[in-house]
Amino acid sequence: MSIEDNKEMDESLQGTATVIKTGKPSNGKMLFLESYGCAMNFADSEVVASIMTEEGYGTTSDEHEADIILINTCSIRENAEERIRKRLTNFKNRKKRQPGLIVGVLGCMAERLKQAFLEEEQLVDIVAGPDSYRDLPNLVNEVGSGQKAVNVLLSRDETYADISPIRLNGNGVSGYVSITRGCDNMCSFCVVPFTRGRERSRSPETIERECRDLFDSGYREVTLLGQNVDSYRWNMTSKGEIKDETASTTNFSQLMEMVAQISPELRVRFSTSHPKDMTDEVIEVMAKYDNICSYIHLPVQSGNTEMLKRMNRGYSREWYLDRIAAIRRIIPDCAISTDIITGFCDETEEEHNDTLSLIKEVKFDFAFMYKYSERPKTLAERRYEDNVSEEVKSARLTEIIDLQLSQALASHQAQIGKIHKVLVEGFSKRSDDFLSGRNDYNSKTIFPRGKAKKGDYVLVKITECTSATLKGELVEILTSVTN
Numbered sequence: 001m002s003i004e005d006n007k008e009m010d011e012s013l014q015g016t017a018t019v020i021k022t023g024k025p026s027n028g029k030m031l032f033l034e035s036y037g038c039a040m041n042f043a044d045s046e047v048v049a050s051i052m053t054e055e056g057y058g059t060t061s062d063e064h065e066a067d068i069i070l071i072n073t074c075s076i077r078e079n080a081e082e083r084i085r086k087r088l089t090n091f092k093n094r095k096k097r098q099p100g101l102i103v104g105v106l107g108c109m110a111e112r113l114k115q116a117f118l119e120e121e122q123l124v125d126i127v128a129g130p131d132s133y134r135d136l137p138n139l140v141n142e143v144g145s146g147q148k149a150v151n152v153l154l155s156r157d158e159t160y161a162d163i164s165p166i167r168l169n170g171n172g173v174s175g176y177v178s179i180t181r182g183c184d185n186m187c188s189f190c191v192v193p194f195t196r197g198r199e200r201s202r203s204p205e206t207i208e209r210e211c212r213d214l215f216d217s218g219y220r221e222v223t224l225l226g227q228n229v230d231s232y233r234w235n236m237t238s239k240g241e242i243k244d245e246t247a248s249t250t251n252f253s254q255l256m257e258m259v260a261q262i263s264p265e266l267r268v269r270f271s272t273s274h275p276k277d278m279t280d281e282v283i284e285v286m287a288k289y290d291n292i293c294s295y296i297h298l299p300v301q302s303g304n305t306e307m308l309k310r311m312n313r314g315y316s317r318e319w320y321l322d323r324i325a326a327i328r329r330i331i332p333d334c335a336i337s338t339d340i341i342t343g344f345c346d347e348t349e350e351e352h353n354d355t356l357s358l359i360k361e362v363k364f365d366f367a368f369m370y371k372y373s374e375r376p377k378t379l380a381e382r383r384y385e386d387n388v389s390e391e392v393k394s395a396r397l398t399e400i401i402d403l404q405l406s407q408a409l410a411s412h413q414a415q416i417g418k419i420h421k422v423l424v425e426g427f428s429k430r431s432d433d434f435l436s437g438r439n440d441y442n443s444k445t446i447f448p449r450g451k452a453k454k455g456d457y458v459l460v461k462i463t464e465c466t467s468a469t470l471k472g473e474l475v476e477i478l479t480s481v482t483n
């Protein structure tokens, strides 16, 4: 397994460009929207599509048809920003051939670089941070009258709670629903608190309504999104004090229960859990409902306690292992995935070995693995030196990837012969003779289509696998969509 291969894995979550499509304009203008970064960015793009459609814009998947191009960006690692910069340079050249074309940068890079985008880089006309999307129509008008437009104000309470996102690029089966915005954690390597601002939770009623609407329009899976879903709280301060005595409070496990009760046919997933905040109560609610998937993404970052302190993660190796033990005790077959960073500041060989030993001990089903990339303004940039050489970072990453993939393969091989419930998401990438979906444990599962179709729950007997995918044969169609 090479680092290049991991890059591909990396891009599958952080940096896949997706183009949102369809819709005729009522104002004669077409919008092309492209997203990079995490699921929260993709969810935000659906909010942006909704705001712009309300203004009369049509949306297109063909950038050559566009009057306005918006690109929703990610700053998590330097290589994410580099890719986006190349793309923007491309658009800048297009502007020379198509005067009047408006190009806007949204999201985390917009927030991080602010006016610099207009002044030094001259790449774009609009710079809009993650909390300013309601202002986009005004910003576009400003550009129409010959100015450049910027809004990078971060908010303490914007959650876009009342906006119904437009699901334009999805599969019509699984949808993202944001439950919190921002992050208060200040992990020392991470740029997100600077690009997304303070953490705030969205009202439980609007979350439940959005999930119900998705179900009513044929969706069969929702993924509740937040940088740290476990810190979701409504009508409570971070210390747990009630804000309004006359209203009820909601924590994450209660919210998840509300969503799970919409229908047993609506699968519930969530991301991301934080080891310092994930309670047994959350795992118990997962165990109580069949439709809450037995899968937890619990980023560890490192297996060494000293390193975790430098990362300001708020837990030790032992604490993390205790959370894993709680999951295994309450949901013995729960799938667990993680994120790992190699070569963070001052990482010693011994600390790296602790990460390897933790991987061996936990046996993650899946992992996203990254080389540390220093980000401006973060605690680590100010406090520590990025002093692990590129060669050592790469060598450690390769070692971690090799170990992880061999374990993931073994865990998939153990599934051969077993029967898994799969929600069908569509045709497989390679052939329309095969369908693709995910099992309860979030493993991609491919099988010959038979009479099954998108949106069906089916039983699949696993016959083959790789470390990333399961393959099998259709045993039974459990519930079929009628449309």
Ligand code: SAH
Binding pocket: 076, 077, 189, 190, 191, 192, 226, 227, 228, 272, 273, 274, 299, 301, 339, 340, 341, 370, 371, 372, 373, 374, 375
């Ligand atoms: N909120 C989530 C993660 C968001 S970012 C959490 O706390 O787990 C997704 C992943 O990117 C992180 O888990 C981390 O592994 C990685 N990451 C974040 N900053 C990074 C950096 N500066 N260099 C390399 N990887 C980074």
Ligand code: SF4
Binding pocket: 183, 184, 185, 186, 187, 190, 191, 192, 193, 227, 228, 274
């Ligand atoms: Fe970044 Fe840490 Fe917040 Fe995750 S919890 S977004 S890693 S600061």
Ligand code: F3S
Binding pocket: 014, 036, 037, 038, 039, 040, 041, 073, 074, 075, 076, 107, 108, 191, 192, 195, 196
């Ligand atoms: Fe990237 Fe911003 Fe998400 S930095 S990972 S798009 S919160």
